Amino acid sequence: MTSSADLAHRLGIPSGPLFFPVTPYGPDGSVDLGVYRAHVRRGVDAGAAAVFACCGTGEFHALTPEEFQDCVRAAVAETAGRVPVVAGAGYGTALAVRYARLAAAAGADGLLALPPYLVVAGQAGLLRHYREVAAATPLPLIVYQRDNAVFTPETVVELARTEGIIGLKDGLGDLDLMQRTVSAVRTEVPGDFLYFNGLPTAEQTQLAYRAVGVPLYSSAVFCFAPEVALAFHRALVEGDRATADRLLDGFYRPFVELRARGRGYAVSLVKAGVRLRGLDVGEVRPPLHEPDEDHVKQLAQIIERGYALLEEAQ
Helix, strand or coil: CCCHHHHHHHHCCCCCCEECCCCCECCCCCECHHHHHHHHHHHHHHCCCEEEECCCCCCHHHCCHHHHHHHHHHHHHHHCCCCCEEEEECCCHHHHHHHHHHHHHCCCCEEEECCCCCCCCCHHHHHHHHHHHHHCCCCCEEEEEECCECCCHHHHHHHHCCCCEEEEEECCCCHHHHHHHHHHHHHHCCCCCEEEECCCCHHHHHHHHHHCCCCEEEECHHHCCHHHHHHHHHHHHHCCHHHHHHHHHHHHHHHHHHHCCCCCHHHHHHHHHHHHCCCCCCCCCCCCCCCCHHHHHHHHHHHHHHHHHHHHHC
C-alpha cells in the first residue's frame, strides 16, 4: 500500500508559484494546442513550480473529454519532466473518475479534484465521492474546497487518512476554519499532507495563509506577469515584507479590485492579460464573457505598473 506521504513526495511540488495555464482557442473556437504548448513552455521556462492543466483558469468546465486529454498530454510533453503536471477532474463521481483516468493515460503526475457538479452534499457524501475518485486512479489527489464542497476539520482528517489523497486546496477563504483544519490534521494524521491557498489572486491573502500553515498557492498572475509573481514569492520566502507590501499596494490590490468588477473575470481577465503580453490565446468560451474594453485598458496599466515596481526595486 502506498501512503499519502509517499504520494506527496512522488508528486514533488517544490516551493514556487503554481502555474494554472489558460486554454487557448483559435479563430474557429477550437483548442489551439500549438499556442497552448507555447504558453506552458513560457511558464515553465519562467520558473513555475508546477503546471496545473485544465483546472479553473484553464476552463475545465468548457472542455470536452477529448480536448481535456489533448491539453494534458500537451502539457506533459512540453514540461518534459521538469516540473509536475497536475490535471483537473470534476463533475459527478463517474465523470470525475473518467477524467482522472484520461489524465493518467495522458501522463499527468497528479489530480486536482474540483467540486462535484451542482449538488450541495453532506459531509458523508462528499467523503465518499473523493474516496471513490482516489480509489479509481494511481495518481495522487488534491481536493479543492470551494463553493459546494466545504469540509469540516473532521472530514479533512478522514480525507487525509484516505490512500491517494495528499492535500487540500482552499478556495473558501475562511481562515478560522483553515486553522482548525490544519490543527486537526496535524494532531490526528501526522505527516506530509499538503495545503494550498486557492483563492483568486492568492497573493493578496498569502501572508495570512502562510501564517496558519498553508505555504503553497496558485498564481493566476503568473500566466501574464511571471516576473511579478516570482518577485512576490521570493519576498515571501525571504521575509522581505517591504517588497511584498509594495507589490500588494501597487499591483495586486488594483488588480483584485478590477477583477471584482465583472463576473467570471478570475478567468477572462487573466486571459486578457496573456493576450496583452503578446500571446494570442483567444477569448473565453461561454458562459464566460470577455472583459469590457475599458477594463482591459486598465489591466494594461496595472501590468505596466507592476513591472515598473520591479525596476524601481533594482
